[in-house]
Amino acid sequence: MSSLIDLLAHAGLVTAVTALILSLMVGSFLNVVIYRLPVMMEREWQAQLADGSEKPNSEPFNLAVPASRCGSCGHLIRWYENIPLFSYLALKGRCSGCGTSISLRYPAIELLTGLLGGFIGWQFGLDLEGAGLLALTWVLIALTFIDIDHQLLPDRLTLPLLWLGLLLNSQGVFTSLEHAVYGAAAGYLALWSVYWIFKLLTGKEGMGYGDFKLLAAIGAWGGFEVLPLTILLSSVVGVVLALALMAVKRHQAANPLPFGPYLAIAGWIALIWGGQINDWYLGMLLV
Numbered sequence: 403m404s405s406l407i408d409l410l411a412h413a414g415l416v417t418a419v420t421a422l423i424l425s426l427m428v429g430s431f432l433n434v435v436i437y438r439l440p441v442m443m444e445r446e447w448q449a450q451l452a453d454g455s456e457k458p459n460s461e462p463f464n465l466a467v468p469a470s471r472c473g474s475c476g477h478l479i480r481w482y483e484n485i486p487l488f489s490y491l492a493l494k495g496r497c498s499g500c501g502t503s504i505s506l507r508y509p510a511i512e513l514l515t516g517l518l519g520g521f522i523g524w525q526f527g528l529d530l531e532g533a534g535l536l537a538l539t540w541v542l543i544a545l546t547f548i549d550i551d552h553q554l555l556p557d558r559l560t561l562p563l564l565w566l567g568l569l570l571n572s573q574g575v576f577t578s579l580e581h582a583v584y585g586a587a588a589g590y591l592a593l594w595s596v597y598w599i600f601k602l603l604t605g606k607e608g609m610g611y612g613d614f615k616l617l618a619a620i621g622a623w624g625g626f627e628v629l630p631l632t633i634l635l636s637s638v639v640g641v642v643l644a645l646a647l648m649a650v651k652r653h654q655a656a657n658p659l660p661f662g663p664y665l666a667i668a669g670w671i672a673l674i675w676g677g678q679i680n681d682w683y684l685g686m687l688l689v
Contacts, residue, residue, distance in 0.1 A: 418524035421536060425519025426486040428540050429512035436511070436547045438465055439556060475500035486512040515543055525674075534570045538563070538623060538673070542666040545616065549662035555612025560619055567622030576673070577625035585621025589629055590614045613661050620669035628672040631679060635668035636661070 442464060461468070470479040477499025483489050490509040497504060518539050526532035541563050549555050564586060571582035593614045600608040621629055644659055672679075 414524055414527075417527055417532075418520045421523025421528060421532070422516050422520030425536065425540070426512055426516035428519070429515030429543075430484065430486045432515060432540060432544050432547075433508050433511055434465055434470070435544050436551070438463070439544075439558065440548060440552045440554060443554075443556060443558075472497040472499055472502065474502040486516070511543065511547065515540065518543075530570065530573070531575050534566070534575055534623075535674075537566065539670065542670055546663040546666045549612075549660040553610070553660045555610065555616055555662045557612075557615065560612060560615040564615065564619040564622045567619060571622070571625075576623055577627070581625030581627065582622050585624060585626040585629060586618045587621070588626045589617035589619070589621030592629065592633065593617050609661050613665060616662055616665050617669070620665065620673070624669070624673045624676065628669065628676050631672040631676050632665065632668045635671060636664035639668065640664045 445463060470484065471477060472479070475497065477497055483493065483498060487509050490504060493504070495504050495506070496502065519536055522532055522535045522539060526535055528536075541559055545555055545559055548559075567576075568579070568582050568586065571577055572579045576582075577585070593609060597607070597609055597614070600606070617629070617632065620632055624632075640659065640661060643664075647659075
């Protein structure tokens with residue numbers, strides 16, 4: 403029996419390490435997505451405003467082209483300078499061409515992605531459920547940092563995330579397909595209603611349509627059951643952080659704060675631990 407337990411523990415460790423390494427590599431790619439996708443979208447909007455099409459002589463700019471370079475000296479990033487975490491440490495956080503400091507944010511995103519991926523591999527394995535949670539985590543990380551930078555939640559990420567949730571739940575991976583469809587609809591309509599009530603009362607826009615789509619995607623993954631906890635957690639975190647920022651005078655009350663990161667964090671927590679949190683809360687009420 404002890405040998406069987408050791409074997410299972412070893413298998414879980416191998417799975418966790420595999421998921422961690424894979425997520426570290428994906429984290430490096432997410433840095434590219436976070437920086438380039440908004441730039442790509444802005445260029446497309448500018449081209450449409452100009453003449454309805456991209457100028458034929460403009461240089462291609464997408465997730466693969468041009469190759470990554472130093473923003474200061476133009477030094478081409480070689481493959482061995484782009485190994486997640488290790489290259490940053492080996493280079494001591496500086497460009498090998500000009501010595502300019504490399505933002506700590508790049509390895510931080512790689513580390514965050516790797517740790518969360520390793521946790522999912524350890525807890526859920528790499529079957530359909532675990533692979534789905536890995537994909538969800540990667541996309542939520544990209545959306546979080548894009549929204550922090552640009553107050554933008556691109557449809558190119560939120561809508562595929564919604565459809566993937568529905569497809570997985572057509573096989574009952576996280577919830578039934580019926581609950582997933584109702585969750586997607588309820589998630590969208592919940593924030594859509596808040597948006598219009600707030601706008602009618604104040605004449606201002608309290609959030610963007612990307613927030614509606616992100617909550618719809620979360621509902622598509624976890625069903626309508628995860629929505630109350632997601633909304634509650636995201637609202638509490640948002641209020642606390644806004645008050646903290648205003649207390650240290652780093653934020654004005656009239657300036658908008660992106661709501662997407664709070665939704666992403668709260669939705670991830672609700673999907674992973676929603677059942678345990680609800681059981682704990684009901685237990686507290688019954689004491």
